[in-house]
Amino acid sequence: MNLQTNYLGLKLRSPIVVSACPLSENVDNIVQMEDMGAGAVVLFSLFEEQIKRESAYYESVLAATSNSFPEAQDYFPGLDDYRVGSDQYLEIIRQAKEQVDMPIIGSLNGITDAGWIEYAQLMEEAGADGLEVNVFYIPADLEMEGVAVEQRYLDIVRRIKANVQIPVAVKLNPYFSAMGNMARQLALAGADGLVLFNRFYQPDFNIYELKVNPSLEFSDASEIRLPLLWLSVLSGRVNASLAATTGVQSATEVAKYLLAGADVTMTASALYKYGIGYLETMHDDLRTWMRRMKFESVEAFKGLMSQRNIADPSAFERANYIRILEGV
Numbered sequence: 001m002n003l004q005t006n007y008l009g010l011k012l013r014s015p016i017v018v019s020a021c022p023l024s025e026n027v028d029n030i031v032q033m034e035d036m037g038a039g040a041v042v043l044f045s046l047f048e049e050q051i052k053r054e055s056a057y058y059e060s061v062l063a064a065t066s067n068s069f070p071e072a073q074d075y076f077p078g079l080d081d082y083r084v085g086s087d088q089y090l091e092i093i094r095q096a097k098e099q100v101d102m103p104i105i106g107s108l109n110g111i112t113d114a115g116w117i118e119y120a121q122l123m124e125e126a127g128a129d130g131l132e133v134n135v136f137y138i139p140a141d142l143e144m145e146g147v148a149v150e151q152r153y154l155d156i157v158r159r160i161k162a163n164v165q166i167p168v169a170v171k172l173n174p175y176f177s178a179m180g181n182m183a184r185q186l187a188l189a190g191a192d193g194l195v196l197f198n199r200f201y202q203p204d205f206n207i208y209e210l211k212v213n214p215s216l217e218f219s220d221a222s223e224i225r226l227p228l229l230w231l232s233v234l235s236g237r238v239n240a241s242l243a244a245t246t247g248v249q250s251a252t253e254v255a256k257y258l259l260a261g262a263d264v265t266m267t268a269s270a271l272y273k274y275g276i277g278y279l280e281t282m283h284d285d286l287r288t289w290m291r292r293m294k295f296e297s298v299e300a301f302k303g304l305m306s307q308r309n310i311a312d313p314s315a316f317e318r319a320n321y322i323r324i325l326e327g328v
Helices: 027-035 048-065 086-098 118-125 146-161 178-189 221-234 249-259 271-275 278-293 318-327
Strands: 006-008 010-012 016-018 039-042 102-109 130-137 168-172 193-196 203-206 211-213 241-244 264-267
Touching: 006 241, 016 278, 027 039, 027 086, 086 102, 086 118, 102 118, 118 130, 118 146, 130 146, 146 168, 146 178, 168 178, 178 193, 178 221, 193 221, 221 241, 221 249, 241 249, 249 264, 249 278, 264 271, 271 278
Parallel strands: 016 039, 016 264, 039 102, 102 130, 130 168, 168 193, 193 241, 241 264
Antiparallel strands: 006 010, 203 211
8 A cells, every 4th residue: 555645745655644742842752653654743833932932031131141241151040041942942853854754844833923934944954844834813803804814824924935945834724714715825825735724722711710721622533524624625726735634533534634635634632642653553544444445545545535526516515505404
């Protein structure tokens, strides 16, 4: 069985990619991911807030020590700790590239382009094969119009693409009023790939302590329906690679996403539940399904059930919804 696929112009040995998560903070974990068959790893995210905090700390150190003698090195308050997070991030990229052959994709998470350009360049210099941009922005300002939100995404993509040579993927949310058009605009702005979908933080309430509870639950296989729809619609219609990153719990979701037209599927929750070794099980199960269906390669069935290729394209549209209701 040939599991090879192409994503962001990169040749991957498998369509199963580890999505951005803290598991990749440890290089030994990344090595194990490759051993278990992963096609690539998207590193845990470097956050815009982290970059700003480190920069602010550095500025405060400079202000506090600007009148000191250079010989008084012991006076500097923790300069060795400056940019620890970001420096370590870059070091993980370097070490991972020395120890594995699969592509390593850096991840930046933020809402503006402040600081992103420099760190995108630094990730490229450290050896990252690609970059995933996670624009985690909730437009809570009631005065902000949809076009302004879209423009924010497009500006970030254009600025990053103007400053790096490595491919750039954009992690999208499903809340744009015209999702298909936004996907096309991002591709035209230079995005090499689109990742569907970002799961925004959604707080819960403690009704007895009257507090907002921060909570983040693992994704579930039942969540694949929305990205499955949009991958099917976008497949072959936008000039960008497509990745699915929600609800990938088993080879079943991998197969469905690939049939819809995804180039790769990304998983993290399943690895938290069952361990990194579960990647091997997912690959074995995917091969078993391919043999049963007589598919010799991923390319043989990728996009086979996209809207562009399916015999009844209306299955993705309102007509099929009405038929379902009529049959109840």
